[in-house]
Amino acid sequence: GAGVSQTPSNKVTEKGKYVELRCDPISGHTALYWYRQSLGQGPEFLIYFQGTGAADDSGLPNDRFFAVRPEGSVSTLKIQRTERGDSAVYLCASSLGISGTDTQYFGPGTRLTVL
Amino acid sequence: TQLLEQSPQFLSIQEGENLTVYCNSSSVFSSLQWYRQEPGEGPVLLVTVVTGGEVKKLKRLTFQFGDARKDSSLHITAAQPGDTGLYLCAGEYHAGKSTFGDGTTLTVKP
Numbered sequence: 426g427a428g429v430s431q432t433p434s435n436k437v438t439e440k441g442k443y444v445e446l447r448c449d450p451i452s453g454h455t456a457l458y459w460y461r462q463s464l465g466q467g468p469e470f471l472i473y474f475q476g477t478g479a480a481d482d483s484g485l486p487n488d489r490f491f492a493v494r495p496e497g498s499v500s501t502l503k504i505q506r507t508e509r510g511d512s513a514v515y516l517c518a519s520s521l522g523i524s525g526t527d528t529q530y531f532g533p534g535t536r537l538t539v540l
Numbered sequence: 541t542q543l544l545e546q547s548p549q550f551l552s553i554q555e556g557e558n559l560t561v562y563c564n565s566s567s568v569f570s571s572l573q574w575y576r577q578e579p580g581e582g583p584v585l586l587v588t589v590v591t592g593g594e595v596k597k598l599k600r601l602t603f604q605f606g607d608a609r610k611d612s613s614l615h616i617t618a619a620q621p622g623d624t625g626l627y628l629c630a631g632e633y634h635a636g637k638s639t640f641g642d643g644t645t646l647t648v649k650p
Contacts, residue, residue: 429582456636458636460640465642466642466643467544467546467628467630467640467641467642467643468583468628468630468640469640470637470638470639473636473637475636480636481634481636481637483637484637516582516583518582523635523636524571524635525570525571525572525573525588525590525632525635525638526571526588526590528585528588529573529585530585531581531582531583531584532582533580533581533582534580534581534582
């Protein structure tokens with residue numbers, strides 16, 4: 426079956442612009458996660474959803490970052506007034522549930538470059 | 541913030557050698573995962589350990605969770621070039637939330 430997909434695969438934008446990153450999870454997975462991975466580092470938790478609601482957004486770095494999952498499937502990560510420090514690979518993952526024993530399946534990521 | 545320190549950061553060995561990667565923290569985790577990540581792709585789960593002292597084997601890979609659930613190790617026996625990649629550990633500290641180590645980049649030379 427289809428895995429987690431993310432679009433676009435690459436996004437180049439200018440400082441101050443607004444960007445949206447999309448994640449299509451595996452069908453039937455209720456949990457969806459967003460991570461950010463900077464060069465040479467491991468993924469950093471941003472937010473996770475159970476169904477439509479953001480269960481925990483404590484990892485979002487500031488109020489320029491926002492994510493939605495209106496119908497409990499596709500999710501969009503939105504970044505306002507982008508800064509050069511936002512440049513990173515943004516990873517999405519989905520799982521059946523939020524237990525540590527529920528396997529998280531990752532998408533290939535969106536590489537965001539802010540010039 | 542829960543921190544997971546992985547060591548070594550880089551490891552380059554010859555085919556057939558054994559190696560161990562370590563993942564250490566001062567925090568207790570309810571579970572710990574090991575992933576492998578290839579360039580341009582997301583991490584892929586190798587194993588989840590849950591119980592302190594647990595040992596899991598996956599072919600030539602052996603994973604151990606520390607008794608206190610604060611540390612873990614990954615041992616590879618007779619490494620092969622196909623084992624080359626980035627290995628990441630991740631500790632679950634709250635339902636739905638995990639902290640990742642910065643990874644070990646393994647290169648196995650034929």
